[in-house]
Amino acid sequence: MEKVKRSLLFGDNKQHVLNGQHEFPPRKDRMVKSYNTNQTDWYESSYWIYAWFPFRQYGKSCQLSNFACIHCKEKELESHQYVYRPMFSFDKTYYCYHRRVRCKSCLKNFAEIDPRFLPQFPTIILERFKFTTTVRGYGIDLMMLYHFANLHPAGSCLG
Numbered sequence: 001m002e003k004v005k006r007s008l009l010f011g012d013n014k015q016h017v018l019n020g021q022h023e024f025p026p027r028k029d030r031m032v033k034s035y036n037t038n039q040t041d042w043y044e045s046s047y048w049i050y051a052w053f054p055f056r057q058y059g060k061s062c063q064l065s066n067f068a069c070i071h072c073k074e075k076e077l078e079s080h081q082y083v084y085r086p087m088f089s090f091d092k093t094y095y096c097y098h099r100r101v102r103c104k105s106c107l108k109n110f111a112e113i114d115p116r117f118l119p120q121f122p123t124i125i126l127e128r129f130k131f132t133t134t135v136r137g138y139g140i141d142l143m144m145l146y147h148f149a150n151l152h153p154a155g156s157c158l159g
């Protein structure tokens with residue numbers, strides 16, 4: 001996954017990320033000749049990548065200095081390490097790359113996709129994030145959730 005991260009930040013996908021592209025399809029098929037059984041090949045052939053770097057991609061519209069810590073409410077945040085988390089959609093599993101931020105005031109850190117932090121983003125940016133998240137667990141595609149919510153009263157979830 002380190003290789004995937006490098007490609008998003010420095011490699012051939014960097015410009016796409018800066019242009020605001022979020023979704024990157026699997027780069028290999030497991031059946032091709034060059035397929036090995038190492039970890040990177042497995043991930044690259046099985047999962048989509050979702051790049052969510054709002055401060056990098058929409059830096060003009062949102063500055064980290066305007067955001068408050070979810071714990072102490074101070075505006076003393078700094079970017080921390082890059083991490084990823086699985087997100088589920090209809091027929092795909094995404095690995096959502098994002099950052100954690102650290103509060104210089106209370107020294108706690110949390111994910112940029114934390115549901116307590118996301119509401120601080122301007123709506124026009126937040127609507128580009130297609131998942132709903134929990135504090136630590138997996139995320140779920142919002143459209144999928146809406147479909148479930150629609151189907152449930154009709155009893156179709158059980159059929």
Ligand SMILES: [Zn+2]
Pocket residue numbers: 069070071072073074103104105106107108
């Ligand atoms: Zn804090």
